[in-house]
Every structure is written in C-alpha cells, then in structure tokens.
Amino acid sequence: MASTLVLVGCSTTSPSKPLKRTYSSFDLPSEHTKQDTLSAGCINFQGVPLEQVLQVYAASSGRTVLRGSLPDARISLRSASPLSCIQLLQMLDTVLAQNGIAMVLSGDDAVKAVTTTRVSVETPPEINLPWEMLPDSSSVMMRTVHLKNLKPSETIPMLAPFAHLPNSLIAIDGKQILILRDYSANIRQQLRMLEQLDRKPSP
Structure with a gap:
C-alpha cells in the first residue's frame, strides 16, 4: 500500500522573549510562539521504515536523533x-x-532512540509538571517523589x-524518596494514586 510521509518543520516567528528552540512531548504551548498545525490525515504511515519515521521525529522536534542498534520495524x-x-x-513516542x-530526551538538542529493554540504563529527563499536565503518552520520563507519610517501599506493591x-520503581526509605522511571502515561496514574495514599490520616 502507498505511504504518505510528511517531513514537518515546526517553525516559529521571532519571539520577544527567549523561548525554547526545540520541541519535546513535555513542552507546554506557552513555551513556544504560535505553532504550525498539521491537518488531519497529514501523517499517514503505512508500513513506513523506521529510519524515515525517525527523520520525521527529528524534523518535528528540531533535535538530533541519536540511535544505536534498533529493530527493523515498520510503522503504521x-x-x-x-x-x-x-x-x-x-x-510518535x-x-x-x-x-x-x-x-x-538528551539535553536540549538531542533525543536518543533506544530499544525499550535498554531504557533502564538511560537517564530520562526529570519532569516536574503536575500529574494532570503530564501527557497521556509513552514518553519516557523520571520523577522524584518526596513522601510525607508512607514508607516508599510500602508503595511499590x-x-x-x-x-x-523494567526497574521503574526505586524506593529509598531512609530519605522518604520514591523514584519513578517510566512512560508519562504510567507515571500520571502513579502520581494520582500517591496523591490519595500519602495523605495524613484524619484524627
């Protein structure tokens, strides 16, 4: 079947104050000047080779895609x-x-494409947005949570x-710290649950 592959550059006009030069899944619209919008159906991948999809990712984000050995995937x-x-x-994430x-994400100008089995040895960005503002997507992130009442290891089950x-939950009981390393959609749910569980018991 035919595939439509669109390389997009999300250009911005000259801002009056410094704004982000590159894009990521965690950006807020306010961090950029007005964005170009892709029309419905503009992205139409039907068995497109991974290499071409990564080119779209690079053009859309303005970031260099760093890649190692990846599966021979075809994306629809x-x-x-x-x-x-x-x-x-x-x-795309x-x-x-x-x-x-x-x-x-790797700094402000690059993004690494790795197999999901290697994510545990990478250092994802620490994203401190409220859980309601985190994207409901498979965007890799990290969050350090300082618990007030619960013992971190007790929250893992x-x-x-x-x-x-894998290895996405790390408890440090001595510091009352819980480290979450996972997809944004999963961490959204975990933070929402912790917000309810870590409340001080009513007298």
Missing part, C-alpha cells in the same frame, strides 16, 4: 485530527513504544500494576 500511523508539533511527538523503541518499563 494515521493522524485522524489536526496536530500541533507537541501532540505529534507524543503520538507512543507508536514507537508499541514497536519496542523508546525516545529518551500498590504502584507496580501501573508500571510498564
């Missing part, structure tokens, strides 16, 4: 509604994760059903 994806650059990157590939990536 069609955008059914208009997308901003940020939404496109979230969608998710479809790539479904094919065993994780995109891990409760959070494990919401974990996806």
Whole structure:
C-alpha cells in the first residue's frame, strides 16, 4: 500500500522573549510562539521504515536523533485530527513504544532512540509538571517523589500494576524518596494514586 510521509518543520516567528528552540512531548504551548498545525490525515504511515519515521521525529522536534542498534520495524500511523508539533511527538513516542523503541530526551538538542529493554540504563529527563499536565503518552520520563507519610517501599506493591518499563520503581526509605522511571502515561496514574495514599490520616 502507498505511504504518505510528511517531513514537518515546526517553525516559529521571532519571539520577544527567549523561548525554547526545540520541541519535546513535555513542552507546554506557552513555551513556544504560535505553532504550525498539521491537518488531519497529514501523517499517514503505512508500513513506513523506521529510519524515515525517525527523520520525521527529528524534523518535528528540531533535535538530533541519536540511535544505536534498533529493530527493523515498520510503522503504521494515521493522524485522524489536526496536530500541533507537541501532540505529534507524543503520538510518535507512543507508536514507537508499541514497536519496542523508546525516545529518551538528551539535553536540549538531542533525543536518543533506544530499544525499550535498554531504557533502564538511560537517564530520562526529570519532569516536574503536575500529574494532570503530564501527557497521556509513552514518553519516557523520571520523577522524584518526596513522601510525607508512607514508607516508599510500602508503595511499590500498590504502584507496580501501573508500571510498564523494567526497574521503574526505586524506593529509598531512609530519605522518604520514591523514584519513578517510566512512560508519562504510567507515571500520571502513579502520581494520582500517591496523591490519595500519602495523605495524613484524619484524627
């Protein structure tokens, strides 16, 4: 079947104050000037080779894609509604994760494409947005949670059903710290649960 492959550059006009030069799945619209919007159906991958999809990722994010050995995946994806650059990157993160590939931000100008089995040895970005503002996508991130009442190790059995990536829950009881390393969609659910569980008991 024919495939439509669109390379997009999310350009911005000259801002009056410093704004981000590159894009990521965790950006807020306010961090950029007005974005170009892709029309519905503009992304139409039907068995597109991974290399070409990574080219779209690089063009959309303005970042260099660093890659090692990756599976010979072919990606299928069609955008059914208009997308901003940020939404496109979230969608690409998710479809790539479904094919065993994780995109891990590396500084301000690059992103690593690694197999999902190698994510545990990478250092994902620490994202401190409120859980309600985290993207519901397979975008790799880290979050350090300082618990007030619960012992960190006691929360792991409760959070494990919401974990996806290996070794994604790290408890440091002596510091009352819990480290979450997973997809944004999973960490959203874990943070929402911790917000309810870590409340001080009523007298």
